[in-house]
Amino acid sequence: MYSIGEFSKITGLSVKTLRFYHEQGVLKPTCVDDQTGYRYYDDTKIETARVIRALRDLEVPLDDVAEILRSHEDEGDVLEFLERHRQAMEAKLRQLTMIRASLDRIILQQREARRAMQNATFEVQEKVVDSLLIAGVRMQGRYSECGKGFSQIGRRMGRYISGKPLLLIYDAEYKEDDADFEACMPVSKETTTEGISVRPLAGGRCVSLVHLGPYEELGRSYAKILDYVKRKGYKLRSPCREVYLKGPGMIFKGNPKKYLTEIQMLIEE
Amino acid sequence: MYSIGEFSKITGLSVKTLRFYHEQGVLKPTCVDDQTGYRYYDDTKIETARVIRALRDLEVPLDDVAEILRSHEDEGDVLEFLERHRQAMEAKLRQLTMIRASLDRIILQQREARRAMQNATFEVQEKVVDSLLIAGVRMQGRYSECGKGFSQIGRRMGRYISGKPLLLIYDAEYKEDDADFEACMPVSKETTTEGISVRPLAGGRCVSLVHLGPYEELGRSYAKILDYVKRKGYKLRSPCREVYLKGPGMIFKGNPKKYLTEIQMLIEE
DNA sequence: ATAGGGCCTCCCGCAAGGGGAGAGTCAACG
DNA sequence: CGTTGACTCTCCCCTTGCGGGAGGCCCTAT
Numbered sequence: 001m002y003s004i005g006e007f008s009k010i011t012g013l014s015v016k017t018l019r020f021y022h023e024q025g026v027l028k029p030t031c032v033d034d035q036t037g038y039r040y041y042d043d044t045k046i047e048t049a050r051v052i053r054a055l056r057d058l059e060v061p062l063d064d065v066a067e068i069l070r071s072h073e074d075e076g077d078v079l080e081f082l083e084r085h086r087q088a089m090e091a092k093l094r095q096l097t098m099i100r101a102s103l104d105r106i107i108l109q110q111r112e113a114r115r116a117m118q119n120a121t122f123e124v125q126e127k128v129v130d131s132l133l134i135a136g137v138r139m140q141g142r143y144s145e146c147g148k149g150f151s152q153i154g155r156r157m158g159r160y161i162s163g164k165p166l167l168l169i170y171d172a173e174y175k176e177d178d179a180d181f182e183a184c185m186p187v188s189k190e191t192t193t194e195g196i197s198v199r200p201l202a203g204g205r206c207v208s209l210v211h212l213g214p215y216e217e218l219g220r221s222y223a224k225i226l227d228y229v230k231r232k233g234y235k236l237r238s239p240c241r242e243v244y245l246k247g248p249g250m251i252f253k254g255n256p257k258k259y260l261t262e263i264q265m266l267i268e269e
Numbered sequence: 270m271y272s273i274g275e276f277s278k279i280t281g282l283s284v285k286t287l288r289f290y291h292e293q294g295v296l297k298p299t300c301v302d303d304q305t306g307y308r309y310y311d312d313t314k315i316e317t318a319r320v321i322r323a324l325r326d327l328e329v330p331l332d333d334v335a336e337i338l339r340s341h342e343d344e345g346d347v348l349e350f351l352e353r354h355r356q357a358m359e360a361k362l363r364q365l366t367m368i369r370a371s372l373d374r375i376i377l378q379q380r381e382a383r384r385a386m387q388n389a390t391f392e393v394q395e396k397v398v399d400s401l402l403i404a405g406v407r408m409q410g411r412y413s414e415c416g417k418g419f420s421q422i423g424r425r426m427g428r429y430i431s432g433k434p435l436l437l438i439y440d441a442e443y444k445e446d447d448a449d450f451e452a453c454m455p456v457s458k459e460t461t462t463e464g465i466s467v468r469p470l471a472g473g474r475c476v477s478l479v480h481l482g483p484y485e486e487l488g489r490s491y492a493k494i495l496d497y498v499k500r501k502g503y504k505l506r507s508p509c510r511e512v513y514l515k516g517p518g519m520i521f522k523g524n525p526k527k528y529l530t531e532i533q534m535l536i537e538e
Numbered sequence: 539a540t541a542g543g544g545c546c547t548c549c550c551g552c553a554a555g556g557g558g559a560g561a562g563t564c565a566a567c568g
Numbered sequence: 569c570g571t572t573g574a575c576t577c578t579c580c581c582c583t584t585g586c587g588g589g590a591g592g593c594c595c596t597a598t
Binding site for chain 1: 316320323324326327328341347348351352354355358359361362365366368369371372373375376379380383519520521522
């Protein structure tokens with residue numbers, strides 16, 4: 001017979017834990033001294049303790065452990081128990097996997113936003129953009145409505161999004177209330193989804209300007225880039241693009257004064 | 270201004286949760302009526318509530334949420350916070366993955382044991398065993414020591430184990446104290462590991478007998494199978510094999526009277 | 539006799555709320 | 569103006585699986 005301290009050293013379960021297991025009826029001492037209340041364990045309890053440890057290491061709830069130990073005679077019950085527990089673990093695992101994926105997306109997004117902030121010159125530049133596969137939702141109305149389109153794409157294509165959201169603007173002139181535009185996300189996989197157009201978007205030479213500040217002040221940057229285009233005598237190819245390098249994130253709305261938006265206007269060569 | 274019930278419907282956070290968040294200082298009402306203690310929230314709190322929801326959905330601890338909201342000005346801090354949180358989630362995920370793998374192994378083992386119990390005839394049979402890839406630890410001493418070898422293989426090769434443990438017995442005659450044997454596990458991948466020999470084990474025609482009962486009684490079945498071999502005039506090929514169809518499991522020691530052990534003796538053709 | 543360690547019970551704490559009791563408040567309806 | 573039903577308040581206990589500590593009893597050795 002072992003005292004609780006000795007038994008604790010043998011099994012690796014803390015004294016507190018052993019008392020708790022006694023209270024819960026999971027692992028009862030072989031005998032308890034009436035006078036002193038001292039708990040004593042014998043050798044057969046070592047095996048029981050090992051079983052409990054094994055099950056707890058598998059994160060089986062203590063109540064279930066107790067039940068397993070009670071109906072231990074029939075090994076078939078245990079199998080079904082374990083299968084149910086596996087289901088539970090699997091569910092947790094799926095949830096954690098999704099959380100990790102979300103975190104990865106958010107972190108990547110933040111990192112890119114930070115890099116974009118460092119690289120931005122806030123001057124008109126000429127560059128070549130690659131063609132890329134996009135998923136888009138064409139909309140009419142106010143630009144402020146475009147969030148709906150982005151979230152629709154996010155819900156349907158979440159796993160395949162591979163870049164910054166962008167807006168294609170089909171109007172030749174600025175319209176406030178009845179604009180014609182398309183909310184787009186670069187995607188890595190060509191899937192067919194109702195209401196969402198997945199297709200390649202052609203690249204080419206373009207003039208580009210990164211705008212720092214809230215969307216209401218985009219007009220200032222448009223003026224700057226259009227002035228540049230006019231001086232150079234370039235001919236524009238519709239639609240014009242806005243790439244949201246840094247905007248309201250998935251968690252924080254952020255500070256609009258720090259939003260970064262790249263205006264891209266493709267030109268004919 | 271919204272009452273707590275209205276705000277609850279707007280944000281999807283329960284009234285209880287809102288009161289709790291107030292108590293924890295995570296989301297304070299815009300004002301509280303001195304007389305009645307009623308909490309009132311304004312529109313700006315909706316955004317805060319959304320942020321909290323987003324972070325809680327990512328299982329960020331409430332204390333961290335509070336800290337994030339306090340130091341919300343600097344978005345860089347948030348990024349590091351999220352990276353740390355990702356680490357934590359990753360650790361949990363790894364643990365869960367290991368638990369799931371263990372559960373899978375145990376469940377599969379139990380299922381196979383059950384099937385083996387149903388299929389066993391307890392008569393000597395002749396059959397052909399396939400060759401299979403094994404990981405083995407050669408040992409000298411008592412058979413009861415073989416558990417060490419199996420657990421060593423389990424620790425090193427856990428992921429690749431693809432079948433029942435088996436023992437190769439190199440002695441020509443029965444030895445008690447100084448037996449020469451090898452604890453083996455079928456594995457799916459040929460890896461090199463110190464102290465463990467991974468190699469293919471040749472198959473072939475063999476006589477086989479499934480033994481039901483504790484290992485101490487194996488002698489009875491050995492007598493039976495050797496008698497059969499002698500009557501048939503077969504010539505045996507060393508080593509002899511014991512396959513542990515059902516023995517002490519990873520959780521339960523089980524009932525030795527229900528242990529199933531298959532004795533396989535390969536014969537020359 | 540006393541000192542030191544071991545053991546006992548009882549209570550509080552953790553994370554993130556849920557459930558409910560008992561009492562006070564608000565808004566609408568007759 | 570009174571009442572009623574819905575709403576809200578605080579306070580307390582519950583969850584899981586223990587850990588920490590207080591205050592007190594027990595055992596053995598010197």
